[in-house]
Amino acid sequence: MVGLGTASLPRASTGSSRYAQLFGRAGSVVKLVLPFVFVLAIWQASALAFGLSNYLYPRPALVLRTFGVLVAHGILLSYTETSMWRWFVGVGVGTAVAIPVALAFSFYRPLARMMFPLINFFTAIVELAWIPLFVLWFGYGFKVIVLSIGYVTFFPVLANTMSGIGQIPKVSVQAAQTLGANRLQVALHVLLPGSLPGTVTGVRTGAGYGFRSLIGAEMIAAQSGLGYMIFESRANQLTQRTVAGMITIGVLWLLVDRLYLRSIERATVERWGLVRKAR
């Protein structure tokens, strides 16, 4: 028994690795898709069983058809584009403001200590709580949404960039200084690249917050975009569009996070990371 077991082990493992080579990708796709098929089946069955109206509980088939309609009319694409552009600009603005602040704070520690209570307080104010005030300032639309996303991106980028800078060995800074680098040069050639892994982690976190904030802000203060679509469709009794929009939002975020943000983070951490290992 024991001999047979050990003898068969290598064969089994080569078999499974060949299976992995041939079907690994397909196998994991099936594993990934199967749960969703299951949910769709339950959804359809429960819709039939309870006989609720499409307004209260739109059927999957109807939602699928609605996807077709929304794509055919170009609504889905155009709203997705609008939303993603707002999100991109917002995350960009938040990051662009946070990095110089983080550099300044790391250079002048007393400044950082001085500013932290104020920054902590602003972090505590939910970004969406600012929206009514932003609306008073700018009316509905682009500026309000970008500000709200930029606001919520700023704090994690600041915190993570600073902790990234904190992980740079003093020796690196001293080496540059010994070679005659001034403060600006140290900032540009040592601190900035050294802080990148932290910054990227912060951007990924901030981008996640920003995405939620995008949807919320679009429901409150926009006339276009995915958040507007899911909210307005409800008022027009087109719940199937709301559900289609929700699915789009979920898929969109998973794609952006898994395909772009995660791989950028991994690449940066591996290229510039000093202490941490890529997850």
Place this chain on the structure above:
Amino acid sequence: MNTSERPKASLRPSTFARRAVLRPGLVPVAVVLGMWALLPSLDHLPVYKLPHLAQVASELWHLAVTGAIFNALGDSLSRLAIAFVIGATLGVAVGVAVALSRALNDFLMPLIAFFNAIAGIAWIPLAIVWFGFGSGPVLFVIANNVFFIVLYNTLLGAERIPPVMYDAVRTLGGDRRRTIVREVLVPGAMVGVLGGLRTGLAFAWRALVAVEMIAASNGLGFMSIQASRVFDGSTVVSVILVIGTVWVLMDRLLLRPVEALTVRRWGMLGGADL
């Protein structure tokens, strides 16, 4: 002034001065308040866009005296508490049940990741369809949000338990249902659970404000958006200040003590984020 006197003075500042006046962190706060006090008069900003410091102070006083702000705060916080308890309880319970079975775990993980990706806020329109305007959608959206965050983090925490722990308990004769849950799963996943609870509460608080703006007829969020509609800038700014203060208090009085306690009890550092 006489420079020889200065070190002596700075050697023994009074406790009050050290605690309150000389704290460098108060300088920027004072600067911001000062700028705020001066800016509207310099720039001829309309009052509804940037109400004067004094106006906001008197508005806050008014809201406090009439009790309006406490009523709104009470509505918001009780919703937060109820929804958080529902979401967190279900999240931990389902998480522990699912983590017992590797097959079920593998099956549900993609679904949970997907529902986690649908921002909690995105459920607002559907919640309004189901529950109408009022407390219903607020409770649903927040409980939903908390549930998926806590569930996801519980499962992540359970995934990080080294398999050898299970084997060890089994070898020593522990049975699947009781001993494994009590001795391996719960303490092992605790890092993830607590991280999930903390993240969940933060997201719940953010969602609360948004949902109340959109779907409620009372609470802080509603108060703020309603004021914005009638160009009442002082109330909007007052609510912003209250929201910030409440979260600082929750963080200091609730989250940090719990974190400190658990770090000591289970020797853990941080939790899994989203």
